[in-house]
Amino acid sequence: MKPEIAQKPTAVVLGLGQNGLATVRALARKGIPVIGIDRDLKQYTARTRYCKRLHCPDFKTGTDWIERLVELGQALPCKGVLFPSGDFSLQKLSDHRKRLDPYFHFTFPVKKVVDLCLDKRAFYRFAALHGFPIPQSFFPESDGDWRAITDSVRYPCVVKPYQPSLGWRRIFPEHKLFEVGSADALLKLSRRIRQLHSDLVVQERIPGKDDSLFFSLTYLDSNSKPLGMFTGRKLRQQPPQSGTSSMAESLWQPWIADTSTALLQAMGYTGYGSVEFKWDPRDRAFKIIEVSARTWFPHGVSAACGVNLEYIAYCDKTGLPIPPANGFRQKVKWIHEERDLRSSIAYLKAGKLTLPQWISSYRGARTYAISCRDDPGPVLYLMLHLITVPWRRVIRSLAC
Structure with a gap:
């Protein structure tokens, strides 16, 4: 390692799941010192x-880690740069922004914009007020509200929390939302989940496969000017139809880029962000699903295609020259090895994917979420995980 690298401001990545791993690699490959916390x-x-790892036992469950972050900031030779990789860390960093400000730069927007992104009810109302296309949405609170919307909502519809709580994530780790097809089913579901999470949105289910979901990834400077823009689409999700990306691809879509910029600028947005859209064949129009104020699940594909938004964010915050765009590689597939295997098995079992189609889906230029030659540790431990987990289940079943 070159001596001058240690003098560069340190990037601190909150969370070392797949999102965090992609951020660590995108920065470290540019010679940036990185600390990862989980x-x-x-x-x-x-x-x-590619990073120095710091263990934080209460990360995702408490706030003591904020003080540990302050201690880390005090020990750094100069201001670090924070990169949250999940909604929980984003929310906590935003809530404690004043406490952290003397020690860190922030790659996410100010608190009122973060809150707008995390609160789906507030966001959908904002989008509708400003004329941006969104799915038909309802925000019931009382029993009467739930009964009243049963005759108005389009079926099938989905029910999801404004912002999933830790309790929701523990009980429904694979479910961001639930789908229902009738008024009776909607009322039954509401009685089941309202005790766990009262802040719920009911939304029409836009028909279409996983590949009708498109997204943008971007970074906006302090004047809300985009310094980099990437667009793509999902190809498969885990769980199918309602989860996060397991396979995606780069695909330049000018309308997606322009609408994302217009929406984020209307919000007064600065920092790293993503916007998700779904094509509605009934109206022949894209509709906005959500905005995220932190790295988004398949974001590793952008750096692989020449748009390293994490490095652009780092340079903007630390006063380094903004790197020029290195072109845009079209049709590069991003694959999460473990999740896409599970998604593919589910589609194969359901008869929605044939074996030749599955094999064909891996053709063309590819980049992987876990595997890479210059950082083999994650994939080696993934292989160990896949080998040992079935045996652990067998042992547990025998013990019972």
Whole structure:
């Protein structure tokens, strides 16, 4: 390592799951010193050689880690740069922004904009007020509200929290939302989940496969000017139809880029962000699904295609020259090895994917979420995980 690298401001990545791993690699490959913080340093995505890893037991469950972050900031030779990789860390960093400001630069927007992104009810109302296309949405609170919307909502519809709580994530780790097809089913579901999470949105289910979901990734400077823009689309999700990306691809879509910029600027947005859209064949129009104020699940594909938004953010915050765009590689597939295997098996079992189609889906230029030659640790531990987990289940079943 060159001596001058240690003098560069340190990037601090909050969370070493897949999102965090992609951020660590995007920065470290540019010679940036990186510290990664997580409560689980044994997870395979945390086994990267590209960062110094710090264990924080209460990360994602408390606020003591904020003080540890302050202590870290005080020990750094100059202001660090924070990169949250999940909504929980984003929310906590935003809430404690004043406490952290003397020690860190922030790659996410100010608190009122972060809150707008995290609160789906507030965001959908904002988007509708400003004329941006969104799915039909309702925000019931009382029993009467739930009964009243049963005759108005388009079926099938989905029910999801404004912002999933830790309780929701523990009980429904694979479910961002639930789908129902009738008024009776909607009322039954509401009685089941309202005790766990009262802040819920009911939304029409836009028809279409996973590949009708498109997204943008961007970074806006302090004047809300985009310094980099990437667009792409999902190809498969895990769980299918309602989860996060397991396979995506780069695909330049000018309308997606322009609408994302217009929406974010209307919000007064600065920093790293993403906007998700779905094509509605009934109206022949894209509709906005959500805005995220932190790195988004398949964001590793952008750096692989010449748009390293994490490095652009770092340079903007630290006063370094903004790197020029290195072109845009079209049709590069991003694949999360473990999640896409599970998604593919589910589609194969359901008869929605044939074996030849599955094999064909891996053709063309590819980049992987976990595997790479210059950082083999994560994939080696993933392979160990895939080998040992079935045996652990067998042992547990025998013990019972």
